[in-house]
Amino acid sequence: RSKSRDRETGRGYQTSLDEMKGGVDFSPLERLSAWRAQHEASFDVERFSVLLAHDNHRMRKEMGEFMADALFEPRYNISLDEERELALQRLRALARAGFISVKDFLTNPHRIFAAHEVCGWSDGSAATKMTVQFNLFGGTVLRLGTERHHGALLDKIDSMDAVGCFALTELGYGNNAVEMETTATYIPEIQKFHVQTPTVQAQKYWITNSAIHAQWCVVFAQTIVAGNSVGVHAFLVRIRDENMKPIPGVKIEDMGHKMGCNGVDNGKLWFDIEVPREAMLNAFSDVSQAGVFSSSIKAKRDRFLKVSDQLLSGRLCIASMMLGTGKLALTIAARYAATRLAVSETGESTQPIMTYQLQQNAIAPLLARVISGNIVLNYCKDRWAKLLPASRDGNSDTWREAVILCCAVKPFVTWTVGETVTVCRERCGGQGYLSVNRFGSMLGFSHAGMTAEGDNRVLMQKVSKEILTMISERRQSVLYPGVSTESMSSSTSQLPKVFLAGWQRSVLVKREALLIASLIKKMGHKKGTEIFKVWMLEEADLVQAVAMAFIERLSLDCLLQIEANNAQNVSILKSIRALFALDCIRRDSGFLLSKGVVCPRVDYPAVLEGISTLCSTVSSDILNIVDSFGIPDHLIAAPIASNWVAYNRVNNEGEFPSLAFPQSKL
Numbered sequence: 192r193s194k195s196r197d198r199e200t201g202r203g204y205q206t207s208l209d210e211m212k213g214g215v216d217f218s219p220l221e222r223l224s225a226w227r228a229q230h231e232a233s234f235d236v237e238r239f240s241v242l243l244a245h246d247n248h249r250m251r252k253e254m255g256e257f258m259a260d261a262l263f264e265p266r267y268n269i270s271l272d273e274e275r276e277l278a279l280q281r282l283r284a285l286a287r288a289g290f291i292s293v294k295d296f297l298t299n300p301h302r303i304f305a306a307h308e309v310c311g312w313s314d315g316s317a318a319t320k321m322t323v324q325f326n327l328f329g330g331t332v333l334r335l336g337t338e339r340h341h342g343a344l345l346d347k348i349d350s351m352d353a354v355g356c357f358a359l360t361e362l363g364y365g366n367n368a369v370e371m372e373t374t375a376t377y378i379p380e381i382q383k384f385h386v387q388t389p390t391v392q393a394q395k396y397w398i399t400n401s402a403i404h405a406q407w408c409v410v411f412a413q414t415i416v417a418g419n420s421v422g423v424h425a426f427l428v429r430i431r432d433e434n435m436k437p438i439p440g441v442k443i444e445d446m447g448h449k450m451g452c453n454g455v456d457n458g459k460l461w462f463d464i465e466v467p468r469e470a471m472l473n474a475f476s477d478v479s480q481a482g483v484f485s486s487s488i489k490a491k492r493d494r495f496l497k498v499s500d501q502l503l504s505g506r507l508c509i510a511s512m513m514l515g516t517g518k519l520a521l522t523i524a525a526r527y528a529a530t531r532l533a534v535s536e537t538g539e540s541t542q543p544i545m546t547y548q549l550q551q552n553a554i555a556p557l558l559a560r561v562i563s564g565n566i567v568l569n570y571c572k573d574r575w576a577k578l579l580p581a582s583r584d585g586n587s588d589t590w591r592e593a594v595i596l597c598c599a600v601k602p603f604v605t606w607t608v609g610e611t612v613t614v615c616r617e618r619c620g621g622q623g624y625l626s627v628n629r630f631g632s633m634l635g636f637s638h639a640g641m642t643a644e645g646d647n648r649v650l651m652q653k654v655s656k657e658i659l660t661m662i663s664e665r666r667q668s669v670l671y672p673g674v675s676t677e678s679m680s681s682s683t684s685q686l687p688k689v690f691l692a693g694w695q696r697s698v699l700v701k702r703e704a705l706l707i708a709s710l711i712k713k714m715g716h717k718k719g720t721e722i723f724k725v726w727m728l729e730e731a732d733l734v735q736a737v738a739m740a741f742i743e744r745l746s747l748d749c750l751l752q753i754e755a756n757n758a759q760n761v762s763i764l765k766s767i768r769a770l771f772a773l774d775c776i777r778r779d780s781g782f783l784l785s786k787g788v789v790c791p792r793v794d795y796p797a798v799l800e801g802i803s804t805l806c807s808t809v810s811s812d813i814l815n816i817v818d819s820f821g822i823p824d825h826l827i828a829a830p831i832a833s834n835w836v837a838y839n840r841v842n843n844e845g846e847f848p849s850l851a852f853p854q855s856k857l
Contacts, residue, residue, distance in 0.1 A: 219530035220834050223814075226529040226543065232815040234763040240819040242757060243562070245569040247305040251821070254290045254309045259825045262857050263313050265847045267626045271453055278316035278454030279404055282324065283351045284857040285310065291321065292349045293329035300504070300576050304511040311515025312826045315636030316454025318512040319643075323399040324348065326508050328355030330501045331409050335425050335472035344407075355407040356400040356430075358460055359499065363392025366649045368411070368423075369495045373462065375412035375426055375471075379482035383465040386412055386426060395460035402445040402458030406431045409472070410462065411498065416484040422491035425472045425498045430460070440464030451635010472498070488585070500582060503593060505644040506601035507575060510568050513640040516633050517561045517608035518820040519827065523629060524554060524615035525813045526832040527622065544618075545810060548803065553618050555806035557611040558816060559770040564604040566753055567746040570672070571596040591657055592669050599654045599742040602647035605640040612637050619831060627845050628829045651738035652726070658741060659711065670741070674751045689797045692751055692765075695772035699747055701788050702779065703740040710737050736782070743775045763812060770805040773798050 244251055262281055269277070285291060291306040303325060310318040329348040332340055332355070347353035364371045372393035375384040388394055395401075401408065407429060414424040430441045437443050442461035449457070468478060475497055476486035488494045528545035535542035544550050574596055581589035616623040616630035623630045641647050661667045674696070688694045713730050714722065726734060750768040754761060776783060776798050783789040789798070809816070828847060830838035838848065 217532075217836055218834065219836055222530040222532070222543065223526060226545070227814055230811050230814065233812055234760045234815070236815050236819050238757070239760050239763065239816075240821050242753065242760065243565050243819060244305075244821060245572075246301040247299070250290065250302060251305050251309055254285070254306065255312070255821070255823045255826060257285070257288055257290070258309075258313055259823065260284070260857050263826070265314075265627070265629065265632075265828050267846055268844070271448060274316070274454045275403055275456050278314060278320055279354075280857075281314055281317040282310075282320050285317075285321070286324075286349060286351045288857075291325055293325050293333050293345055294349070296330055296333060296504075300579075301572055303504075304507055304572055307508045307511040308515040311512035311636075312519050312822050313828075314454065315512070315516065315632060315639070316452045318515075319452055319455045319636075319639065320400060320404075322505060322508040322512065323357055324351065324355060326505050327357035327501055328400075328407070328409055330504060331357065331425060331498075332427060332472065334501060335474050335498060336427065337472075337474055339469050340427055340472060353407055354400055354404045355409065356398050356405040356458075357501075358395035358398050358401070358408050358410045359502075360396050360398070361392060362394050362396040362459075363390075365396075366646055368499070369492065371411065371413060371423065373410070373412040374415055375410075375424065375466075376415040377417075377468070377478050377482055378465070379480070381465070382468045382480055384414075384426065384468065384470065385465050386410060386428065386462045388461040388463065395462075397446070398458050398460055399455050400458075401430070401443060401460055402456035404456055406435070408460065410460075414471075414478075414484075416478055417482055419484075420491070421476070421484045421486070422494040423498060424476055424494065426466060426470045427472060428462070428464070428466055428470060438464065449635070450638065451632060452639050493587070502644050503597040504575065506597040506650075507568070507572055509640050509644055510564075510571075510601045510604040513605045513608045513637060514561070514565055514568060516636055517564070517604075517611045518817070519822060520608070520612045520615045520630065520633055521554070521558055521561060522817040522820060522822055522827055523829045523832045524619055524623075525558075525817045526827075527619050527835070528554070529814055530835075531622075531831075545813065548807070550618055551806040551810040552803060553614055555809045555813070556770060556774040556802065557607070557614055558809060558813065559767045559774065559805075560607050561611055562767050562816075563746045563750055563771045564600075564607050567742070567749045568600050568604060570745075570749045571600045588664070588666070591661060595654055595657045595661075595670065595741075598645070598650040598657075599738060599745070601644065602641070602650050603739075603742045603746070605637060605647060609634070609637040609641060622831045622835070625845060627843075627847060628831050648735065651735050654738035654741060655710065655734045656726075658707065658737065659714070662707070662711070670745070672745075672748050672752065674748050687797055687801065689773065689794060689801045690769055692754075692768065692772075695769065695776070696744075696747055696751070698776055698783065698788055699740070699744040699772065702783060702786075703737075703744050705786055705788070706733065706737045706740050706782075709733060736779075740779075747772055747775070763809075763816070766805055766808050770802065770809055773802050773805065777802060 241248060262284060266277065291303060295302045307318055307322060310321055333345065344353055348355065359368050361371050361373065372389055374389065375386045377384050407427065410426045410428045411423055412426060414421050429438055431437055440463050444459040446457040446459060471478060475488055476494060478484050486494060488497055528550050529543050531544050532540045532542060533544050534540060575593045578590060578593040612630055612633045622628055710733050713725055717725060750771065754764040754768055757764060776789060780795060784791050784795060789795050
């Protein structure tokens with residue numbers, strides 16, 4: 192029997208009934224080896240791994256190896272207090288080993304994003320605390336503060352001897368934080384600011400690290416000087432003393448148990464405290480001893496955007512750690528599907544479920560979408576880093592590109608990961624429902640990512656708004672990175688047109704253009720409240736569609752660029768690119784068919800057939816693809832991704848194999 196025939200039927204993987212009868216245990220690891228032997232990689236796995244990781248390869252590898260310590264083994268049936276302490280100890284171990292530093296923002300910001308992705312393989316709570324400690328809190332002190340704030344504090348942030356939090360969101364003011372009610376009123380007689388929470392809805396809400404672990408807080412407040420509001424500014428405020436007791440004038444409440452990420456100690460903060468004038472983070476605005484306000488930023492709203500700028504890099508941090516989670520979910524599901532046997536054509540349970548079209552058609556498109564998210568996130572990180580000087584120099588027009596990219600890629604990646612975790616959980620059946628197989632924690636983590644650092648839907652509104660602004664300024668060309676003509680060439684191809692990059696891109700470009708034109712027409716020359724009515728009350732779906740069309744088209748462009756520059760892996764890249772593009776077309780088929788962009792009688796049936804063909808092609812390489820994610824076995828840490836038969840020989844009580852939780856060496 193030929194290997195290709197075996198791939199079609201799965202017969203090459205059928206397990207002898209002798210393995211399952213007569214007291215002989217079936218071995219998932221042997222099945223995993225058999226699958227690999229039958230499906231030799233069609234591409235260079237090591238090169239593909241380097242391509243996806245993008246940067247800081249040695250640091251990623253060393254961090255993954257470091258996390259082989261027992262401290263990072265998953266634990267489930269533990270108390271809320273234990274879960275929080277575990278997340279803190281894990282993050283502290285990584286920080287003190289030097290895998291992340293707030294000062295990386297000055298020298299190698301990609302290293303910070305890399306640390307978030309690797310941490311996302313292990314513990315969503317630790318990763319969440321990481322992004323607050325090193326990006327939101329530490330990054331804001333670094334960027335908005337001056338030497339009077341930096342001093343020894345930056346080193347203590349790195350070692351986590353000083354744990355901080357970021358108090359922007361209020362109970363009544365989340366996405367409209369610029370209207371927050373917390374005030375900081377300057378009192379020149381004592382040269383202090385009175386920071387005050389005037390109402391219940393003004394309490395700082397969902398503040399990560401604040402309930403238990405933080406000693407410091409960056410507090411955002413409406414700043415009042417000489418009776419005048421000068422906009423929202425940030426203040427470095429001590430909230431606990433050396434004995435971890437709340438500072439007088441600071442009230443801290445624990446928000447308790449959540450649907451996920453319970454290692455994160457979210458809290459509520461109330462203030463009625465006087466802080467020194469020097470507590471104001473004064474890189475761009477300051478108040479003199481006499482009470483004279485000065486700022487290099489003229490408009491109050493622009494001051495708010497400047498002080499909250501760290502949210503942009505935060506969106507890249509969240510997308511990075513979510514990407515790690517999506518890769519983990521796919522790895523676990525693929526390994527299990529290659530070893531879980533079910534009904535074959537003989538009626539016996541001898542066929543791996545990964546050979547079923549049902550399994551392939553569910554998982555493969557999401558695999559392609561996660562990889563597309565990986566590639567476009569790499570592009571966004573590069574552009575953000577390159578454009579960062581424009582933000583420091585106050586060039587808002589140039590910086591707008593970074594705003595669009597960060598606001599688009601976070602929703603794209605987090606929605607993709609949420610869908611991926613959900614589908615992978617389902618395709619693993621009852622095993623996927625066990626906590627020890629990790630999908631439950633990943634699902635809660637993915638939902639946190641959809642909301643943190645800006646609700647996804649609100650961010651997509653921001654994307655569409657900024658795109659229209661760039662069009663009005665005739666600067667939209669920067670949103671279209673160059674696409675290789677070689678990767679678009681189809682002159683010698685014998686494939687149906689739906690497989691061709693040129694046709695796929697033309698469909699996504701036309702969709703984006705039609706949606707933008709429609710939104711511009713709807714907006715017309717409306718002003719003031721008329722704009723709000725159209726944007727928020729009448730055309731919300733259209734606004735969302737414009738942003739999604741943009742990020743999907745950008746993702747395709749990034750894939751085409753990578754495809755053109757990676758000859759060793761061009762075959763697998765073409766399959767992933769084509770599957771991603773056709774899946775985008777299928778997802779928005781109603782619009783594309785109604786507008787005549789895709790022919791219903793010829794093109795669309797070919798799209799559906801093409802997806803099934805590509806799902807089969809990609810699935811034959813699925814273990815090789817997930818191997819390229821580079822996740823060490825000790826961080827995959829799910830029984831169904833390994834020897835799940837041996838795991839169930841004993842009464843494991845739903846915990847990871849090291850039931851005694853051996854003492855960590857860290």
